[in-house]
Amino acid sequence: xxxxxxxxxxxxxxxxxxxxxxxxxxxxxxxxxxxxxxxxxxxxxxxxxxxxxxxxxxxxxxxxxxxxxxxxxxxxxxxxxxxxxxxxxxxxxxxxxxxxxxxxxxxxxxxxxxxxxxxxxxxxxxxxxxxxxxxxxxxxxxxxxxxxxxxxxxxxxxxxxxxxxxxxxxxxxxxxxxxxxxxxxxxxxxxxxxxxxxxxxxxxxxxxxxxxxxxxxxxxxxxxxxxxxxxxxxxxxxxxxxxxxxxxxxxxxxxxxxxxxxxxxxxxxxxxxxxxxxxxxxxxxxxxxxxxxxxxxxxxxxxxxxxxxxxxxxxxxxxxxxxxxxxxxxxxxxxxxxxxxxxxxxxxxxxxxxxxxxxxxxxxxxxxxxxxxxxxxxxxxxxxxxxxxxxxxxxxxxxxxxxxxxxxxxxxxxxxxxxxxxxxxxxxxxxxxxxxxxxxxxxxxxxx
Amino acid sequence: xxxxxxxxxxxxxxxxxxxxxxxxxxxxxxxxxxxxxxxxxxxxxxxxxxxxxxxxxxxxxxxxxxxxxxxxxxxxxxxxxxxxxxxxxxxxxxxxxxxxxxxxxxxxxxxxxxxxxxxxxxxxxxxxxxxxxxxxxxxxxxxxxxxxxxxxxxxxxxxxxxxxxxxxxxxxxxxxxxxxxxxxxxxxxxxxxxxxxxxxxxxxxxxxxxxxxxxxxxxxxxxxxxxxxxxxxxxxxxxxxxxxxxxxxxxxxxxxxxxxxxxxxxxxxxxxxxx
Numbered sequence: 001x002x003x004x005x006x007x008x009x010x011x012x013x014x015x016x017x018x019x020x021x022x023x024x025x026x027x028x029x030x031x032x033x034x035x036x037x038x039x040x041x042x043x044x045x046x047x048x049x050x051x052x053x054x055x056x057x058x059x060x061x062x063x064x065x066x067x068x069x070x071x072x073x074x075x076x077x078x079x080x081x082x083x084x085x086x087x088x089x090x091x092x093x094x095x096x097x098x099x100x101x102x103x104x105x106x107x108x109x110x111x112x113x114x115x116x117x118x119x120x121x122x123x124x125x126x127x128x129x130x131x132x133x134x135x136x137x138x139x140x141x142x143x144x145x146x147x148x149x150x151x152x153x154x155x156x157x158x159x160x161x162x163x164x165x166x167x168x169x170x171x172x173x174x175x176x177x178x179x180x181x182x183x184x185x186x187x188x189x190x191x192x193x194x195x196x197x198x199x200x201x202x203x204x205x206x207x208x209x210x211x212x213x214x215x216x217x218x219x220x221x222x223x224x225x226x227x228x229x230x231x232x233x234x235x236x237x238x239x240x241x242x243x244x245x246x247x248x249x250x251x252x253x254x255x256x257x258x259x260x261x262x263x264x265x266x267x268x269x270x271x272x273x274x275x276x277x278x279x280x281x282x283x284x285x286x287x288x289x290x291x292x293x294x295x296x297x298x299x300x301x302x303x304x305x306x307x308x309x310x311x312x313x314x315x316x317x318x319x320x321x322x323x324x325x326x327x328x329x330x331x332x333x334x335x336x337x338x339x340x341x342x343x344x345x346x347x348x349x350x351x352x353x354x355x356x357x358x359x360x361x362x363x364x365x366x367x368x369x370x371x372x373x374x375x376x377x378x379x380x381x382x383x384x385x386x387x388x389x390x391x392x393x394x395x396x397x398x399x400x401x402x403x404x405x406x407x408x409x410x411x412x413x414x415x416x417x418x419x420x421x422x423x424x425x426x427x428x429x430x431x432x433x434x435x436x437x438x439x440x441x442x443x444x445x446x447x448x
Numbered sequence: 449x450x451x452x453x454x455x456x457x458x459x460x461x462x463x464x465x466x467x468x469x470x471x472x473x474x475x476x477x478x479x480x481x482x483x484x485x486x487x488x489x490x491x492x493x494x495x496x497x498x499x500x501x502x503x504x505x506x507x508x509x510x511x512x513x514x515x516x517x518x519x520x521x522x523x524x525x526x527x528x529x530x531x532x533x534x535x536x537x538x539x540x541x542x543x544x545x546x547x548x549x550x551x552x553x554x555x556x557x558x559x560x561x562x563x564x565x566x567x568x569x570x571x572x573x574x575x576x577x578x579x580x581x582x583x584x585x586x587x588x589x590x591x592x593x594x595x596x597x598x599x600x601x602x603x604x605x606x607x608x609x610x611x612x613x614x615x616x617x618x619x620x621x622x623x624x625x626x627x628x629x630x631x632x633x634x635x636x637x638x639x640x641x642x643x644x645x646x647x648x649x650x651x652x653x654x655x656x657x658x659x660x661x662x663x664x665x666x667x668x669x670x671x672x673x674x675x676x677x678x679x680x681x682x683x684x685x686x687x688x689x690x691x692x693x694x695x696x697x698x699x700x701x702x703x704x705x706x707x708x709x710x711x712x713x714x715x716x717x718x719x720x721x722x723x
Contacts, residue, residue: 261529331566335629337527338560339579339636340552349578350568 067427071420077209077222078172079161080134080198082114086147088155102148107140111162118201119194130191134198136163138211138223163211164204166221166414168195172204175413186413212421216389217403221414224407226422228389232302232382232397233371233429239306239393240313240370245363247310248317252359255318256325257347276315283312284376292380300381300396308380309370316369320362324355357444364437368430374401400426472499475640475670476521481535483516483525490516493535494696496689498640503662503671505685505702507678509717512691514674518642521672522558523551539640556583559633563645565625567617567632572609575617575628576600579636595635602668603631604661623654630661634669641665643673647680659684678718682706690714 088095091105112132116122122131139162146160147153163169167186170176172195176187187195198204216228251272259265287308291297297304328351336346377383382398383406390397398406400422407419476498483491491513498504498521506514516525523544525531537544544554556579567575576596580586586595596613600606605627609620617628626646633641643662647655662671662684675681681688682702689699690711698711709715 329566331562331564332568333527334524334560334562335566335568335632336578337524338522338555338562339582339632340555341578341582342552345582349582354569 067420067423070417071422071424072417073173073175074212074417074421075209076173076206077211078164078169078204078206080115080164081159081161081203081205082111082118083157084110084114084143084160084162085157086110086143086154091147091154092151097151097154099148102151103144105144105147107143107147111135111139111143118198118203122194127190130188131194133191134164134168134195136165136222137220138163138218161205161207163222166412169222170414171195172199172206212418216387217385217398217406218387221410221412221418224415224418226400226403226425228386229398229400229403229422230425232305232386232390233399235302235390235393235397236305236309236377236382236399237367237371239303240309241363241367243307243310244313244317244366248314248363248366249321249359251314252318252321252325253347253352256322257351258343272315272318276319279375280312280373281375281379283308284379286311287376288379298394298396300384300386300398301394302382302390302397302399303393304380305377305382305397305399306393308376309373312373312376313366313370316366317359317363320366321355321359324358324362325351327358328354357440361437361441364433364440368433368437371399371433372401372426372430374399374405377402378405400429472502474498475500475539476672477536477538477541478520479536481517481520481533481537483513483520483534484532485528486530490694491520492694494691496696496699498670498672499687500670501666501668502687503666503673503685505681505688506672506674506691507676507681507688507717508691508697510676513694514689514691515644517691517696518644518672518674521640521642522555522560524555524560526551556636557638558640558642559636559638561626561629561633561641561643561646564649565622565629567620567625567628569616569618571614572600572617572620572628573613575632576635579632583636585637599631599635600628602634602665603627604657604664605631621654623650623657626650626654626658627661630658630665634665638669640670640672643671645674645676648676655680678706690717692717 087110090110091107092098092101094101112128112135115132115135116128119131122128142162143160164172167176168191171187171192176185178189178192182188195204211223212225214227215223215225218224255265255269287304291304291307292299297307332350332354333346336350337343341349377399381396383402384396384398385406386396386398388395404419404422404426407415407422474497476496478497479495481491481494481496482489494513494517496517506518508514519525520533520537521539521544525533533545539554539558542549568578570578573596576599577592580592580595586592597606597610600609605624608624609615609628617625620628626649630641630646647658650658659680662673665671666686673681673684685702687699688702688705690697690705690709690713692713698705698709698714705714706718709718
């Protein structure tokens with residue numbers, strides 16, 4: 001090589017190094033320019049995220065405060081303490097203590113007379129009626145229950161806490177007050193005066209509303225409770241669980257572990273996913289047509305409600321179970337197969353136990369969905385007004401969300417608080433179930 | 449090129465020498481083994497014998513079909529829907545793909561250790577006891593206790609875990625887990641143990657222990673091991689088979705394969721020119 005060539009090469013080398021440096025500095029300048037933009041984009045995105053969460057939290061707070069503030073009054077009830085004289089000549093004039101006589105006695109007269117005794121100067125028929133309106137219709141039933149339960153009480157004078165009617169309960173709680181024009185309220189000035197007098201005498205007390213948790217539905221708001229709907233919900237959930245869990249898990253295990261992958265199983269898979277998106281009222285119509293009209297199962301019964309909700313819950317359970325089964329690493333299956341376990345043993349000894357937390361989580365979430373479901377149950381008649389607490393899955397019943405719907409639809413003002421209270425009970429069930437799902441997931445979470 | 453020609457001429461004597469020295473029984477006799485994954489053929493006419501109480505190493509580049517071949521020996525390929533196997537695979541003279549063979553029984557006779565240690569997420573004890581229990585090899589608690597101890601001793605894990613048999617097997621270190629998996633395979637008292645790259649997820653020290661263990665196990669079991677490490681094949685095996693692109697290129701005594709391979713591709717692979 002000549003010197004010239006060497007020089008040329010040398011300068012070439014220098015030039016190319018210079019170019020590389022230029023490129024590098026140019027690139028870093030471009031990067032710097034871009035960096036600012038990139039950081040800005042990131043902080044914008046974070047702000048959007050925080051904003052979205054803040055709005056969501058805001059709505060949750062509004063939801064809970066409205067429900068709780070309007071529902072809380074329903075948890076207290078107002079009672080009036082009266083010294084009731086259980087006159088023998090009214091209850092059992094013949095003195096036979098015949099149960100039929102005791103049941104049919106005029107307890108209404110007894111409690112009304114007791115209240116009227118408090119105000120001897122109230123004499124006119126209209127006034128007397130207005131005064132006795134303070135007492136709930138449930139007051140005479142309460143006395144009836146006491147006497148039939150213990151006939152030896154007849155002839156004695158005992159102190160009893162009797163429920164006041166819903167309007168006076170609201171007046172006591174301040175919902176109904178004098179600021180409204182007298183003609184527009186259900187408690188007039190005279191009644192208010194009597195009630196205030198009773199209050200001054202110390203006979204009016206408020207306490208925890210046990211009626212709300214022990215009674216079924218009633219036309220009288222002060223006697224209406226959610227126990228009937230709760231029992232109905234429990235029966236319905238029981239049927240749903242017993243049907244959807246075994247069927248859903250078996251279907252998922254078969255599809256995931258045994259079924260050949262062909263067109264037919266593909267179609268089934270797509271259909272299961274579609275089924276999850278079917279509006280729930282359609283399942284209600286299906287239940288009405290098939291279970292009630294075709295198979296003749298009883299209307300308004302938790303049995304049918306549970307079956308309908310099981311149809312609705314199945315896709316959720318199948319999809320969740322399949323995901324849980326898929327999440328079990330194939331190495332576990334191989335290990336068991338390699339030891340000579342049959343496919344059934346692989347599933348029952350290893351895969352299913354490992355997938356169980358996921359399956360249970362999915363099931364609980366599915367059940368929580370079913371618990372809050374209203375529409376399909378309206379279709380099969382669980383929307384009926386039912387005063388009895390259901391004793392079996394074939395008794396007419398209603399469920400919590402339907403009870404909420406029924407009360408929300410009632411004109412009596414006292415049902416407003418009860419509606420919110422029922423929502424609180426329903427929500428607490430749902431929160432409990434979801435928390436259980438979270439705890440299960442956390443407890444059995446595995447890392448492979 | 450000259451070197452390879454020379455080596456070829458040397459190795460031609462190897463199979464003959466092998467044949468003369470064969471006193472060992474043939475455990476697996478496989479002829480014309482073809483495996484298809486759907487339309488794709490993964491193995492082409494593999495003829496290979498595996499001898500009793502010997503370690504046979506299967507080597508070759510990734511995707512050459514060595515693992516596929518290994519998994520035909522205990523029919524683990526059955527679990528893959530699209531996989532089809534053709535050809536003759538006999539274990540002690542019985543075709544393992546015939547209807548007369550029950551796959552569950554076959555896998556009890558031909559155990560397997562996988563690439564990634566895969567203990568069950570149960571206690572160490574339960575990991576070992578599972579196989580004997582499902583096969584009804586042992587019933588009483590004492591009998592199972594015995595098997596668990598023996599298996600762990602033979603897998604040289606006993607000393608490390610004897611005080612914590614109730615702890616989960618997944619809590620052990622990688623190397624211990626793999627020895628646990630070997631112990632689990634031994635507990636079923638198989639005749640053959642297939643090992644699919646058993647050390648690929650382990651550090652050198654754990655690898656060395658497993659290799660020692662493989663050497664000890666040879667006295668009682670026939671072992672087929674797939675490995676990516678040629679040093680490992682050289683260290684632990686008596687015979688080596690080299691696979692390439694679904695073909696069995698060459699098989700012979702390990703020493704001969706590594707010093708005087710007769711095929712160009714084997715030569716290239718063991719000298720690190722590809723793979």
